[in-house]
Amino acid sequence: MMIKLNLNGKPVTADVAEDSLLIDFLRDHGCYSVKRGCETSNCGLCTVFLDGKPVLSCSLLTVRTDGKSVQTLEGLQEEAAEFGAFIARQGAEQCGFCNPGMIMNAIAMFRENPDPTDEEIMEYLAGNLCRCSGYEGQLRGIRAFLDYKKSKGETSVCNM
Amino acid sequence: MQYVNQPVMKKDAMALVTGQPVFMDDLAPADCLIVKLLRSPHANAMIEEIRTDAAMRIPGIEAIYTWKDVPQQRFTLAGQTYPEPSPYDRLILDRHVRFVGDPVAIVAGTTEKAVDRALKIIKVKYQVLEPVLDFHTAKDNPVLVHPEESWKSLCPVGADNKRNLCAADFSEEGDLDSVLSDCDLVVEGTYHTKANQQAMMETFRTCCYLDTYGRLNILSSTQIIFHVRRIVSNALGIPKSKIRVSKPRIGGGFGAKQTAVCEIYPAFVTWMTKKPSKIIFSREESQIASSPRHEMEVKVRIGAMNDGKIRAIDVYTLSNTGAYGEHGPTTVGLSGHKSISLYRNLEAYRFAYDVVYTNEMSAGAYRGYGATQGLFAVETTVNKLAARLHMDPVKLREQNMVREGDEMPSYYHETATSCALDRCLSRAKEMIGWDEKFPCRDMGNGKVRSVGVAMSMQGSGISGVDVGSATIKLNDDGIYTLMIGAADMGTGCDTTLAQVAAECLDCSLDDITVFSADTDLSPYDSGSYASSTAYITGGAVVKACEKLREKITQKGAELLGYSASDAEFDGKEVFCNATGASVSLTDIAIRSMAGNHEALQVTEANSSPTSPPPFMVGMVEIELDKETGSIDILDYVGVVDCGTPLNPNLARVQTEGGIAQGIGMALYEDIQYTPKGQLMNNSFMQYKIPSRMDVGRIRVELESSYEQSGPFGAKSIGEVVINTPSPALVHAVANATGLWIDELPITAEKIAMGLLEHEN
Numbered sequence A: 001m002m003i004k005l006n007l008n009g010k011p012v013t014a015d016v017a018e019d020s021l022l023i024d025f026l027r028d029h030g031c032y033s034v035k036r037g038c039e040t041s042n043c044g045l046c047t048v049f050l051d052g053k054p055v056l057s058c059s060l061l062t063v064r065t066d067g068k069s070v071q072t073l074e075g076l077q078e079e080a081a082e083f084g085a086f087i088a089r090q091g092a093e094q095c096g097f098c099n100p101g102m103i104m105n106a107i108a109m110f111r112e113n114p115d116p117t118d119e120e121i122m123e124y125l126a127g128n129l130c131r132c133s134g135y136e137g138q139l140r141g142i143r144a145f146l147d148y149k150k151s152k153g154e155t156s157v158c159n160m
Numbered sequence B: 001m002q003y004v005n006q007p008v009m010k011k012d013a014m015a016l017v018t019g020q021p022v023f024m025d026d027l028a029p030a031d032c033l034i035v036k037l038l039r040s041p042h043a044n045a046m047i048e049e050i051r052t053d054a055a056m057r058i059p060g061i062e063a064i065y066t067w068k069d070v071p072q073q074r075f076t077l078a079g080q081t082y083p084e085p086s087p088y089d090r091l092i093l094d095r096h097v098r099f100v101g102d103p104v105a106i107v108a109g110t111t112e113k114a115v116d117r118a119l120k121i122i123k124v125k126y127q128v129l130e131p132v133l134d135f136h137t138a139k140d141n142p143v144l145v146h147p148e149e150s151w152k153s154l155c156p157v158g159a160d161n162k163r164n165l166c167a168a169d170f171s172e173e174g175d176l177d178s179v180l181s182d183c184d185l186v187v188e189g190t191y192h193t194k195a196n197q198q199a200m201m202e203t204f205r206t207c208c209y210l211d212t213y214g215r216l217n218i219l220s221s222t223q224i225i226f227h228v229r230r231i232v233s234n235a236l237g238i239p240k241s242k243i244r245v246s247k248p249r250i251g252g253g254f255g256a257k258q259t260a261v262c263e264i265y266p267a268f269v270t271w272m273t274k275k276p277s278k279i280i281f282s283r284e285e286s287q288i289a290s291s292p293r294h295e296m297e298v299k300v301r302i303g304a305m306n307d308g309k310i311r312a313i314d315v316y317t318l319s320n321t322g323a324y325g326e327h328g329p330t331t332v333g334l335s336g337h338k339s340i341s342l343y344r345n346l347e348a349y350r351f352a353y354d355v356v357y358t359n360e361m362s363a364g365a366y367r368g369y370g371a372t373q374g375l376f377a378v379e380t381t382v383n384k385l386a387a388r389l390h391m392d393p394v395k396l397r398e399q400n401m402v403r404e405g406d407e408m409p410s411y412y413h414e415t416a417t418s419c420a421l422d423r424c425l426s427r428a429k430e431m432i433g434w435d436e437k438f439p440c441r442d443m444g445n446g447k448v449r450s451v452g453v454a455m456s457m458q459g460s461g462i463s464g465v466d467v468g469s470a471t472i473k474l475n476d477d478g479i480y481t482l483m484i485g486a487a488d489m490g491t492g493c494d495t496t497l498a499q500v501a502a503e504c505l506d507c508s509l510d511d512i513t514v515f516s517a518d519t520d521l522s523p524y525d526s527g528s529y530a531s532s533t534a535y536i537t538g539g540a541v542v543k544a545c546e547k548l549r550e551k552i553t554q555k556g557a558e559l560l561g562y563s564a565s566d567a568e569f570d571g572k573e574v575f576c577n578a579t580g581a582s583v584s585l586t587d588i589a590i591r592s593m594a595g596n597h598e599a600l601q602v603t604e605a606n607s608s609p610t611s612p613p614p615f616m617v618g619m620v621e622i623e624l625d626k627e628t629g630s631i632d633i634l635d636y637v638g639v640v641d642c643g644t645p646l647n648p649n650l651a652r653v654q655t656e657g658g659i660a661q662g663i664g665m666a667l668y669e670d671i672q673y674t675p676k677g678q679l680m681n682n683s684f685m686q687y688k689i690p691s692r693m694d695v696g697r698i699r700v701e702l703e704s705s706y707e708q709s710g711p712f713g714a715k716s717i718g719e720v721v722i723n724t725p726s727p728a729l730v731h732a733v734a735n736a737t738g739l740w741i742d743e744l745p746i747t748a749e750k751i752a753m754g755l756l757e758h759e760n
């Protein structure tokens, strides 16, 4: 089936199989940041934005993106680097395999709630599993990033 | 120090956080054949007939291999130094399948869809055999997991395939029975731990292709490039000269990738078809057919006096290696050596074990490597002893724990040359507020808050066996390349080893480029396991850099017209103290590339006769709901002595991560089989690794000792950190309820049922 979507700011027209999963489509289109960690929608590694909202690309048929806009970390390099540096300063990026999904979801959180409490952060990111870091370092990184943003007087953290 | 012991950012950090394509499947050639495995639905069966003709006719199917197509020499998939203690009990494909999930056929095709279809229509007729599913009955069971004559054990580990034994041994000192009978009390316990999965986020995966010279190139997510080269050579029956193994970034390992779980399949496909191929395990395959922790039953007896003096410890471990023996003979040893040795001045100890084959998934190496299971058992028994003595378990430990300078008879008679365990214990106690909180407080709403404690030790490499090497060379502009064979799997060793090099060479960290790891280019390294990299490979880096400094000084002096003894190198230039003449490192580097006879490159190897243990204390505070049995972790404190932390940030995050993984093992991660031997916990739906809502708050501090034999005083950190949660949490539950949970995981159900039984 022919679909048209906007992928990371560029129009894409593609002929996709009806059972094609978005994660596979994206990786086939060079978006290698999108990772698969499970087959049961449990890990959050495959998180991407569909019309600006985080979704699990492993659980979404590609045809559902027809006429919509999809963003992966490849399309959010500036935000990823700015926020990611705070994770890296904690050494919390570790193996890095879960990072793209977590960072996508964190960016989504910053947009929805620029001033979250620790509890809100943990709840928002509960679906992003990480086997390396024990999560504390990620939390420290997020806190440090939010503090930095506050000190610069920026409230809306990531403008689209 | 400028770089060592500094919290510098990992060299690959920005690539990782911005999602660059640096993992195996991001780098695999686009035209790879897709390789998948047809797996046995039976726990024990002989393949009577296998029909692949219909499957072969599916468009896109390139090859299907069965047991008839593969070499008949047995080998092991364990990544260990040759001769491996693990028995040679595998074939690439075997007519005899030994667990649910054992490979039956390899299918390779151009698309995943074609391969999936082929898997469905291959017809296999099995002669189903009686399986051995209870590891208690495996030894001397009439059903043999490995009846074949070609089974072979290379090392004297007490293995006997005609008895379902993968290993057995016994060691003791002192007269255990008489010391125990002379004790005021003897506390006993039997503990059961499950075959937990490492569950690294990146599943097992490998791609293969032939290079210009027709050599088999293997790009794999592995911790053990050099061992993989030997394993593939053994499996395929081809010379090692035909094989090159390299690794990209690895999405977590935790020991899982110290076994060549998936490499042999695409290697065989590419070798046969000459076409590139790749295999990517699904999460389900990673759960049911991989290399988890050895399930163990550990029996402990501890003899003590009424004043708290511990006099003797007896440990017997029964370990389940499953269908194949990877790491079976070696993991078990740590269950005794790294638990008994926490206690000093014992008059006697005994440690015996059996490692048995069963028709379940084979086990492997998982962070902690047997010490985790043994420490759960011994530390819980020590906590029971304290309860029986009505003594504070922290005081009991203060009285008995190993101290710096102690000889440790049960740890190969090595001396605790560096040990801050005492400081770790007192700091942890302060952090959690032990004296106010022990043992428990009733919150008055059906909830109880309580605390628990445990200690832990591990090693730093395998004494006298592990080898780490480093090559360091000077390039144009005075920059260096550090080449290593150790595997950074997220641990950050590319960075920490560069920190060591920058410290030794008085240069900036940016001036060190790290290359790892490739069997064609890296100097030999056993691999990153057994907590060896910081200590063993770190030592090699120090040696290599010191030698290179000498060579640079020599070259500089030569250029200045002095002898090396009159010259010095400060990292930027070689100068003569007496005259003030100098030549810059850049000039030396440039001059080394014209008319030069002496390479400004050094390779050094390192090994250690000892394995200095890192130590740790973990304390936890929980809130337990007596109605439902559910537990919330309120606070977990971990205080670690890893010697000098090469990078305090990374040491801290390793510790937090290890504690979280240990909490998973203690509370959530269960392994259950159906009566027919099928593993039920085959996805993240059924195998619950902790999310950030499940681990409470983790607080970590480092209490460093200084290990003379380590690079800048460093010991290891990677494994010691996973061992405390199970015993500490069991202890906290006991302090809240009086119930001792001896089988992991500690589920709400076990607590609620236990409390009910108590009442009746």
Ligand code: FES
Binding pocket: A035, A036, A037, A038, A039, A040, A041, A042, A043, A044, A045, A046, A047, A056, A057, A058, A059
């Ligand atoms: S891959 Fe695990 S949730 Fe999508």
Ligand code: FES
Binding pocket: A092, A093, A094, A095, A096, A097, A098, A099, A129, A130, A131, A132, A133, B201, B251, B252, B490
């Ligand atoms: S960093 Fe490895 S899984 Fe999160």
